[in-house]
Amino acid sequence: MLNKIYDWVDERLDITPIWRDIADHEVPEHVNPAHHFSAFIYCFGGLTFFITVIQILSGMFLTMYYTPDIENAWRSVYYLQNEVAFGEIVRGMHHWGASLVIVMMFLHTLRVFFTGSYKKPRELNWMVGVMIFVVMLGLGFTGYLLPWDMKALFATKVGIEIAASVPFIGEWIKILLAGDSTILGAQTLTRFFAIHVFFLPAALLGLLAAHFIMIRRQGISGPL
Protein backbone atom coordinates (compact mmCIF):
# COMPACT_ATOMS: atom_id res chain seq x y z
CA MET A 1 0.00 0.00 0.00
CA LEU A 2 2.66 2.49 1.08
CA ASN A 3 4.82 1.42 -1.84
CA LYS A 4 1.92 2.00 -4.22
CA ILE A 5 1.36 5.51 -2.86
CA TYR A 6 5.08 6.17 -3.14
CA ASP A 7 5.14 4.95 -6.73
CA TRP A 8 2.09 7.03 -7.56
CA VAL A 9 3.74 10.20 -6.27
CA ASP A 10 7.14 9.29 -7.67
CA GLU A 11 5.70 8.78 -11.14
CA ARG A 12 4.46 12.38 -11.12
CA LEU A 13 7.10 14.23 -9.12
CA ASP A 14 10.22 12.07 -9.39
CA ILE A 15 10.90 12.25 -5.67
CA THR A 16 13.49 9.49 -5.55
CA PRO A 17 16.43 11.85 -6.09
CA ILE A 18 15.23 13.98 -3.17
CA TRP A 19 15.09 10.91 -0.99
CA ARG A 20 18.56 9.93 -2.20
CA ASP A 21 19.92 13.34 -1.22
CA ILE A 22 18.41 13.25 2.24
CA ALA A 23 18.83 9.70 3.43
CA ASP A 24 20.63 7.46 1.00
CA HIS A 25 24.26 7.83 1.95
CA GLU A 26 26.93 5.95 3.81
CA VAL A 27 28.06 6.92 7.30
CA PRO A 28 31.84 6.59 7.63
CA GLU A 29 33.39 4.54 10.39
CA HIS A 30 35.15 7.40 12.18
CA VAL A 31 31.89 9.13 13.16
CA ASN A 32 30.05 5.98 14.19
CA PRO A 33 29.99 5.40 17.97
CA ALA A 34 29.14 1.76 17.33
CA HIS A 35 32.69 1.33 16.00
CA HIS A 36 34.62 3.82 18.12
CA PHE A 37 33.03 4.93 21.36
CA SER A 38 34.93 8.23 21.26
CA ALA A 39 32.91 9.10 18.16
CA PHE A 40 30.04 10.09 20.46
CA ILE A 41 31.37 13.63 20.07
CA TYR A 42 29.85 13.53 16.58
CA CYS A 43 26.39 13.16 18.15
CA PHE A 44 26.31 16.65 19.64
CA GLY A 45 25.02 18.34 16.49
CA GLY A 46 22.23 15.83 16.06
CA LEU A 47 21.23 16.16 19.71
CA THR A 48 21.17 19.95 19.34
CA PHE A 49 18.71 19.52 16.49
CA PHE A 50 16.72 17.01 18.53
CA ILE A 51 16.31 19.51 21.39
CA THR A 52 15.49 22.26 18.88
CA VAL A 53 12.59 20.13 17.60
CA ILE A 54 11.42 19.57 21.19
CA GLN A 55 11.67 23.32 21.82
CA ILE A 56 9.51 24.07 18.79
CA LEU A 57 6.90 21.47 19.78
CA SER A 58 6.75 22.40 23.47
CA GLY A 59 6.71 26.09 22.53
CA MET A 60 3.73 25.50 20.25
CA PHE A 61 1.86 23.93 23.14
CA LEU A 62 2.86 26.73 25.52
CA THR A 63 1.33 29.36 23.23
CA MET A 64 -2.03 27.58 23.63
CA TYR A 65 -2.14 29.00 27.17
CA TYR A 66 0.28 31.90 27.22
CA THR A 67 -1.05 35.47 26.90
CA PRO A 68 1.53 38.12 25.98
CA ASP A 69 0.22 41.09 27.91
CA ILE A 70 1.47 42.43 31.22
CA GLU A 71 -1.79 41.86 33.07
CA ASN A 72 -2.13 38.22 32.17
CA ALA A 73 1.29 36.94 31.14
CA TRP A 74 2.39 35.95 34.63
CA ARG A 75 -1.06 34.68 35.54
CA SER A 76 -1.25 32.50 32.45
CA VAL A 77 2.16 31.00 33.20
CA TYR A 78 1.15 30.44 36.83
CA TYR A 79 -2.04 28.76 35.69
CA LEU A 80 -0.15 26.66 33.17
CA GLN A 81 2.36 25.63 35.81
CA ASN A 82 -0.12 24.79 38.57
CA GLU A 83 -3.51 23.99 37.07
CA VAL A 84 -3.14 22.66 33.53
CA ALA A 85 -2.65 18.89 33.20
CA PHE A 86 1.04 18.24 32.44
CA GLY A 87 1.53 21.99 32.04
CA GLU A 88 4.42 21.75 34.47
CA ILE A 89 6.08 19.11 32.28
CA VAL A 90 5.58 21.03 29.02
CA ARG A 91 6.92 24.26 30.53
CA GLY A 92 9.67 22.28 32.26
CA MET A 93 10.79 20.78 28.97
CA HIS A 94 10.86 24.20 27.32
CA HIS A 95 12.71 25.70 30.30
CA TRP A 96 15.36 23.00 30.61
CA GLY A 97 15.54 22.50 26.85
CA ALA A 98 16.56 26.14 26.52
CA SER A 99 19.60 25.43 28.68
CA LEU A 100 20.35 22.01 27.19
CA VAL A 101 20.28 23.33 23.65
CA ILE A 102 22.95 25.89 24.58
CA VAL A 103 25.06 23.17 26.21
CA MET A 104 24.80 20.77 23.27
CA MET A 105 25.36 23.53 20.72
CA PHE A 106 28.44 24.66 22.62
CA LEU A 107 29.80 21.10 22.71
CA HIS A 108 29.07 20.74 18.99
CA THR A 109 30.94 23.98 18.30
CA LEU A 110 33.94 22.73 20.30
CA ARG A 111 33.89 19.40 18.45
CA VAL A 112 33.93 21.14 15.08
CA PHE A 113 36.63 23.51 16.29
CA PHE A 114 38.99 20.93 17.74
CA THR A 115 38.64 18.53 14.81
CA GLY A 116 39.42 21.43 12.46
CA SER A 117 36.28 20.66 10.49
CA TYR A 118 35.68 24.32 9.62
CA LYS A 119 38.58 24.37 7.17
CA LYS A 120 38.26 24.60 3.42
CA PRO A 121 35.76 23.85 1.89
CA ARG A 122 33.49 24.16 4.97
CA GLU A 123 34.08 27.84 5.91
CA LEU A 124 30.54 28.91 4.96
CA ASN A 125 28.93 26.18 6.97
CA TRP A 126 30.96 27.21 10.03
CA MET A 127 29.81 30.81 9.62
CA VAL A 128 26.18 29.76 9.32
CA GLY A 129 26.74 27.71 12.50
CA VAL A 130 28.02 30.76 14.38
CA MET A 131 24.94 32.66 13.21
CA ILE A 132 22.74 29.85 14.54
CA PHE A 133 24.60 30.22 17.85
CA VAL A 134 23.79 33.94 17.98
CA VAL A 135 20.13 33.32 17.08
CA MET A 136 19.89 30.73 19.86
CA LEU A 137 21.29 33.20 22.38
CA GLY A 138 18.70 35.71 21.13
CA LEU A 139 15.95 33.14 21.66
CA GLY A 140 17.21 32.57 25.20
CA PHE A 141 17.30 36.29 25.92
CA THR A 142 13.82 37.05 24.54
CA GLY A 143 12.26 33.95 26.07
CA TYR A 144 13.55 34.89 29.52
CA LEU A 145 11.19 37.89 29.68
CA LEU A 146 8.00 36.10 28.69
CA PRO A 147 6.93 34.67 32.10
CA TRP A 148 6.90 38.31 33.26
CA ASP A 149 8.14 37.54 36.75
CA MET A 150 10.64 39.58 38.76
CA LYS A 151 13.82 38.04 37.37
CA ALA A 152 12.47 38.28 33.84
CA LEU A 153 11.73 41.99 34.06
CA PHE A 154 14.92 43.05 35.81
CA ALA A 155 17.28 40.84 33.78
CA THR A 156 15.73 42.23 30.60
CA LYS A 157 16.21 45.77 31.92
CA VAL A 158 19.93 45.08 32.27
CA GLY A 159 20.05 43.41 28.85
CA ILE A 160 18.36 46.34 27.14
CA GLU A 161 20.72 48.78 28.85
CA ILE A 162 23.64 46.79 27.44
CA ALA A 163 22.07 46.89 23.97
CA ALA A 164 21.57 50.65 24.37
CA SER A 165 25.29 51.13 25.03
CA VAL A 166 26.17 50.12 21.46
CA PRO A 167 27.80 53.18 19.87
CA PHE A 168 25.70 55.26 17.44
CA ILE A 169 22.78 52.85 16.98
CA GLY A 170 22.30 51.81 20.62
CA GLU A 171 19.30 54.04 21.20
CA TRP A 172 17.61 52.71 18.06
CA ILE A 173 18.19 49.11 19.07
CA LYS A 174 16.73 49.90 22.48
CA ILE A 175 13.59 51.45 21.02
CA LEU A 176 13.25 48.63 18.51
CA LEU A 177 13.40 46.02 21.28
CA ALA A 178 11.58 47.80 24.10
CA GLY A 179 9.09 49.79 22.03
CA ASP A 180 9.91 52.93 24.00
CA SER A 181 12.98 54.92 24.93
CA THR A 182 12.28 54.82 28.68
CA ILE A 183 9.53 52.40 29.59
CA LEU A 184 10.00 48.65 29.72
CA GLY A 185 6.44 47.42 29.74
CA ALA A 186 3.50 46.20 27.68
CA GLN A 187 5.13 47.06 24.35
CA THR A 188 8.34 45.32 25.32
CA LEU A 189 6.51 42.14 26.22
CA THR A 190 4.58 41.94 22.94
CA ARG A 191 7.73 42.72 20.97
CA PHE A 192 9.78 40.10 22.77
CA PHE A 193 6.95 37.65 22.22
CA ALA A 194 6.85 38.38 18.49
CA ILE A 195 10.65 38.15 18.23
CA HIS A 196 10.77 34.94 20.25
CA VAL A 197 7.92 33.20 18.47
CA PHE A 198 8.08 34.49 14.88
CA PHE A 199 11.20 36.40 13.89
CA LEU A 200 13.97 34.36 15.46
CA PRO A 201 12.43 30.92 14.77
CA ALA A 202 12.01 31.92 11.12
CA ALA A 203 15.67 32.95 10.98
CA LEU A 204 16.64 29.78 12.80
CA LEU A 205 14.78 27.50 10.40
CA GLY A 206 16.36 29.23 7.40
CA LEU A 207 19.84 28.94 8.87
CA LEU A 208 19.30 25.31 9.87
CA ALA A 209 18.17 24.49 6.34
CA ALA A 210 21.35 26.09 4.98
CA HIS A 211 23.43 24.23 7.58
CA PHE A 212 21.95 20.86 6.61
CA ILE A 213 22.00 21.38 2.86
CA MET A 214 25.67 22.27 3.11
CA ILE A 215 26.55 19.26 5.22
CA ARG A 216 24.75 16.96 2.77
CA ARG A 217 26.49 18.56 -0.17
CA GLN A 218 29.98 18.53 1.32
CA GLY A 219 29.73 15.45 3.44
CA ILE A 220 31.11 15.18 6.95
CA SER A 221 34.82 15.95 7.31
CA GLY A 222 37.15 12.98 7.04
CA PRO A 223 39.00 11.25 9.87
CA LEU A 224 41.77 13.19 11.60
Next chain:
Amino acid sequence: MHRGKGMKFVGDSRIRSYEKNRIPKDYSEYPGKTEAFWPNFLLKEWIIGAVFLVGYLILTAAHPSPLERQADPTDTGYIPLPDWYFLQMYQLLKYEFASGPWNIVGAIIMPGLAIGALLLVPFMDTSKERRPFKRPLPTAFMLLTLFAMIYLTWESVANHDWEAAKAQGEIVEEAEFDTSDPGYEIYMGQSCVTCHGENFEGTPAGVPLTGTGHTPEEIADIAVNGVVKDGQQTMPADAFSGSEEELQQLAEFLSTVTQQ
Protein backbone atom coordinates in the same frame (compact mmCIF):
# COMPACT_ATOMS: atom_id res chain seq x y z
CA MET B 1 34.54 34.07 -12.60
CA HIS B 2 33.32 31.69 -15.20
CA ARG B 3 29.70 32.38 -15.81
CA GLY B 4 27.15 32.09 -18.62
CA LYS B 5 28.57 31.50 -22.11
CA GLY B 6 30.69 28.50 -22.61
CA MET B 7 29.54 26.91 -19.39
CA LYS B 8 28.52 23.29 -19.62
CA PHE B 9 25.53 22.06 -17.69
CA VAL B 10 24.46 18.56 -16.80
CA GLY B 11 21.60 17.70 -19.17
CA ASP B 12 19.09 20.55 -19.26
CA SER B 13 19.61 21.43 -15.59
CA ARG B 14 21.37 24.46 -14.11
CA ILE B 15 23.89 22.18 -12.45
CA ARG B 16 27.30 22.94 -13.81
CA SER B 17 29.24 20.12 -15.35
CA TYR B 18 32.76 20.02 -13.98
CA GLU B 19 35.67 18.34 -15.64
CA LYS B 20 36.58 16.88 -12.30
CA ASN B 21 33.87 15.39 -10.14
CA ARG B 22 33.24 17.80 -7.27
CA ILE B 23 30.95 15.50 -5.31
CA PRO B 24 32.77 14.44 -2.12
CA LYS B 25 34.36 11.12 -2.51
CA ASP B 26 32.27 8.18 -1.55
CA TYR B 27 32.80 7.10 2.01
CA SER B 28 33.33 3.57 0.80
CA GLU B 29 36.68 4.93 -0.31
CA TYR B 30 37.58 5.76 3.28
CA PRO B 31 39.27 2.98 5.17
CA GLY B 32 37.14 0.98 7.56
CA LYS B 33 33.53 0.05 7.84
CA THR B 34 30.87 2.38 6.57
CA GLU B 35 27.22 1.94 7.33
CA ALA B 36 24.07 2.95 5.50
CA PHE B 37 22.53 6.07 7.04
CA TRP B 38 19.03 4.76 6.38
CA PRO B 39 17.92 2.80 8.28
CA ASN B 40 20.89 1.23 10.14
CA PHE B 41 22.69 4.30 11.44
CA LEU B 42 19.53 6.29 12.06
CA LEU B 43 18.20 3.54 14.33
CA LYS B 44 21.36 3.74 16.43
CA GLU B 45 21.05 7.52 16.61
CA TRP B 46 17.49 6.89 17.70
CA ILE B 47 18.84 4.92 20.70
CA ILE B 48 21.16 7.77 21.66
CA GLY B 49 18.26 10.20 21.32
CA ALA B 50 16.07 8.00 23.54
CA VAL B 51 18.71 7.75 26.27
CA PHE B 52 19.18 11.52 26.11
CA LEU B 53 15.43 12.06 26.30
CA VAL B 54 15.18 9.92 29.45
CA GLY B 55 17.79 12.08 31.20
CA TYR B 56 16.05 15.22 29.95
CA LEU B 57 12.67 14.08 31.29
CA ILE B 58 14.13 13.07 34.65
CA LEU B 59 15.63 16.56 34.95
CA THR B 60 12.27 18.10 34.03
CA ALA B 61 10.31 15.99 36.49
CA ALA B 62 12.81 16.42 39.33
CA HIS B 63 13.22 20.18 39.00
CA PRO B 64 10.03 22.08 38.12
CA SER B 65 10.87 25.24 36.22
CA PRO B 66 11.11 28.27 38.49
CA LEU B 67 8.55 31.07 38.54
CA GLU B 68 9.05 34.13 40.69
CA ARG B 69 6.36 36.58 41.72
CA GLN B 70 4.73 38.79 39.10
CA ALA B 71 6.97 41.55 37.76
CA ASP B 72 6.76 44.72 39.82
CA PRO B 73 8.67 47.59 38.15
CA THR B 74 8.42 49.70 41.32
CA ASP B 75 10.49 47.25 43.37
CA THR B 76 13.83 48.90 42.72
CA GLY B 77 15.62 46.90 45.39
CA TYR B 78 15.51 43.75 43.29
CA ILE B 79 18.94 42.47 42.27
CA PRO B 80 18.67 41.02 38.76
CA LEU B 81 20.44 37.96 37.44
CA PRO B 82 20.43 36.75 33.84
CA ASP B 83 20.16 33.14 32.71
CA TRP B 84 23.29 31.10 33.52
CA TYR B 85 24.89 31.29 30.07
CA PHE B 86 24.94 35.10 30.26
CA LEU B 87 26.51 35.11 33.75
CA GLN B 88 30.02 35.43 32.29
CA MET B 89 29.05 38.71 30.59
CA TYR B 90 27.32 39.87 33.73
CA GLN B 91 30.47 39.16 35.74
CA LEU B 92 32.72 40.85 33.19
CA LEU B 93 30.73 44.06 33.58
CA LYS B 94 31.58 44.15 37.28
CA TYR B 95 35.31 44.66 36.72
CA GLU B 96 36.79 48.12 36.79
CA PHE B 97 38.25 47.94 33.29
CA ALA B 98 34.86 46.94 31.87
CA SER B 99 32.39 49.10 33.74
CA GLY B 100 31.58 52.74 34.41
CA PRO B 101 33.36 54.84 31.78
CA TRP B 102 34.77 51.58 30.31
CA ASN B 103 31.35 49.95 30.11
CA ILE B 104 31.63 49.78 26.34
CA VAL B 105 34.66 47.50 26.70
CA GLY B 106 32.76 44.90 28.68
CA ALA B 107 29.38 45.32 27.03
CA ILE B 108 30.30 45.64 23.35
CA ILE B 109 33.97 45.36 22.47
CA MET B 110 34.91 42.13 24.23
CA PRO B 111 31.77 40.13 23.34
CA GLY B 112 31.91 41.58 19.80
CA LEU B 113 35.52 40.55 19.39
CA ALA B 114 34.74 37.07 20.69
CA ILE B 115 31.81 36.50 18.33
CA GLY B 116 33.63 38.14 15.42
CA ALA B 117 36.72 36.01 15.96
CA LEU B 118 34.61 32.88 16.19
CA LEU B 119 32.84 33.80 12.95
CA LEU B 120 36.12 34.38 11.10
CA VAL B 121 38.09 31.45 12.46
CA PRO B 122 38.22 29.65 9.08
CA PHE B 123 39.93 32.69 7.53
CA MET B 124 42.47 33.12 10.31
CA ASP B 125 43.42 29.48 10.67
CA THR B 126 43.98 28.60 7.02
CA SER B 127 46.58 25.84 7.31
CA LYS B 128 45.69 22.41 6.02
CA GLU B 129 46.47 20.85 9.39
CA ARG B 130 43.41 19.72 11.36
CA ARG B 131 44.78 18.04 14.49
CA PRO B 132 44.47 20.38 17.46
CA PHE B 133 48.03 19.82 18.69
CA LYS B 134 49.49 20.58 15.29
CA ARG B 135 47.94 24.04 15.23
CA PRO B 136 48.87 25.27 18.71
CA LEU B 137 47.71 28.90 18.34
CA PRO B 138 44.02 28.31 17.57
CA THR B 139 43.91 25.55 20.18
CA ALA B 140 45.57 27.76 22.80
CA PHE B 141 43.24 30.67 22.08
CA MET B 142 40.18 28.47 22.35
CA LEU B 143 41.37 26.88 25.60
CA LEU B 144 42.14 30.32 27.02
CA THR B 145 38.65 31.54 26.08
CA LEU B 146 37.09 28.44 27.59
CA PHE B 147 39.03 28.96 30.79
CA ALA B 148 37.95 32.62 30.94
CA MET B 149 34.29 31.70 30.40
CA ILE B 150 34.35 29.05 33.10
CA TYR B 151 36.22 31.33 35.51
CA LEU B 152 33.85 34.28 35.00
CA THR B 153 30.76 32.09 35.41
CA TRP B 154 32.28 30.55 38.54
CA GLU B 155 33.07 33.95 40.03
CA SER B 156 29.57 35.18 39.28
CA VAL B 157 27.96 32.16 40.93
CA ALA B 158 30.25 32.31 43.97
CA ASN B 159 29.65 36.03 44.54
CA HIS B 160 25.86 35.87 44.28
CA ASP B 161 23.76 35.67 47.41
CA TRP B 162 21.51 32.81 46.32
CA GLU B 163 19.39 32.79 49.47
CA ALA B 164 18.62 36.49 49.18
CA ALA B 165 17.90 35.99 45.48
CA LYS B 166 15.46 33.21 46.30
CA ALA B 167 13.75 35.28 48.98
CA GLN B 168 13.40 38.43 46.86
CA GLY B 169 11.55 36.61 44.12
CA GLU B 170 9.31 34.33 46.13
CA ILE B 171 5.62 34.30 45.36
CA VAL B 172 3.85 35.71 48.43
CA GLU B 173 0.34 34.39 48.99
CA GLU B 174 -2.08 37.16 49.82
CA ALA B 175 -3.31 36.85 53.38
CA GLU B 176 -7.00 36.64 54.16
CA PHE B 177 -7.93 38.68 57.20
CA ASP B 178 -10.83 40.35 58.96
CA THR B 179 -10.54 44.14 58.70
CA SER B 180 -13.32 44.61 61.28
CA ASP B 181 -11.19 42.92 63.95
CA PRO B 182 -10.02 45.41 66.62
CA GLY B 183 -6.56 43.87 66.27
CA TYR B 184 -6.43 45.04 62.65
CA GLU B 185 -6.98 48.64 63.69
CA ILE B 186 -4.25 48.38 66.28
CA TYR B 187 -1.92 46.92 63.63
CA MET B 188 -2.64 49.79 61.25
CA GLY B 189 -2.25 52.36 64.03
CA GLN B 190 1.06 51.03 65.30
CA SER B 191 4.48 51.16 63.65
CA CYS B 192 4.03 47.48 62.58
CA VAL B 193 2.35 48.45 59.31
CA THR B 194 5.21 50.62 58.06
CA CYS B 195 7.61 47.65 57.91
CA HIS B 196 5.32 44.65 57.49
CA GLY B 197 2.97 46.18 54.93
CA GLU B 198 -0.76 46.77 54.71
CA ASN B 199 -1.43 43.23 53.57
CA PHE B 200 1.20 41.63 55.81
CA GLU B 201 3.21 41.02 52.63
CA GLY B 202 6.41 42.51 54.09
CA THR B 203 8.65 45.30 52.79
CA PRO B 204 12.42 45.61 52.39
CA ALA B 205 12.42 46.66 56.08
CA GLY B 206 10.28 43.85 57.45
CA VAL B 207 9.56 40.19 56.72
CA PRO B 208 6.12 39.03 55.54
CA LEU B 209 3.97 37.98 58.48
CA THR B 210 2.10 35.29 56.58
CA GLY B 211 3.10 31.71 57.18
CA THR B 212 5.53 32.29 60.06
CA GLY B 213 3.40 30.01 62.25
CA HIS B 214 3.86 32.13 65.39
CA THR B 215 1.41 31.67 68.27
CA PRO B 216 -0.25 34.67 69.97
CA GLU B 217 2.23 34.43 72.89
CA GLU B 218 5.22 34.52 70.55
CA ILE B 219 3.78 37.48 68.65
CA ALA B 220 3.19 39.43 71.84
CA ASP B 221 6.76 38.70 72.89
CA ILE B 222 8.18 39.83 69.53
CA ALA B 223 6.11 43.02 69.53
CA VAL B 224 7.62 43.99 72.88
CA ASN B 225 11.14 42.58 72.74
CA GLY B 226 11.81 42.59 69.00
CA VAL B 227 13.76 39.84 67.24
CA VAL B 228 17.39 38.91 67.83
CA LYS B 229 18.95 36.72 65.18
CA ASP B 230 22.59 35.56 65.23
CA GLY B 231 23.36 38.17 67.92
CA GLN B 232 21.90 41.00 65.84
CA GLN B 233 18.75 42.91 66.60
CA THR B 234 16.83 42.36 63.33
CA MET B 235 13.63 43.92 64.70
CA PRO B 236 13.82 46.70 67.29
CA ALA B 237 12.41 46.22 70.79
CA ASP B 238 9.51 48.32 72.07
CA ALA B 239 8.02 48.55 68.58
CA PHE B 240 4.63 48.26 70.25
CA SER B 241 3.24 51.00 72.44
CA GLY B 242 -0.15 50.55 74.06
CA SER B 243 -2.02 48.79 76.78
CA GLU B 244 -1.67 45.14 77.72
CA GLU B 245 -5.19 44.50 76.42
CA GLU B 246 -4.40 46.00 73.01
CA LEU B 247 -1.29 43.86 72.81
CA GLN B 248 -3.40 40.80 73.48
CA GLN B 249 -5.91 41.78 70.75
CA LEU B 250 -3.10 42.46 68.27
CA ALA B 251 -1.44 39.12 69.01
CA GLU B 252 -4.73 37.22 68.68
CA PHE B 253 -5.48 38.92 65.38
CA LEU B 254 -1.99 38.49 63.90
CA SER B 255 -1.99 34.80 64.75
CA THR B 256 -4.84 34.38 62.23
CA VAL B 257 -2.42 35.76 59.63
CA THR B 258 0.73 33.93 60.74
CA GLN B 259 -1.03 30.58 60.76
CA GLN B 260 -1.93 30.93 57.06
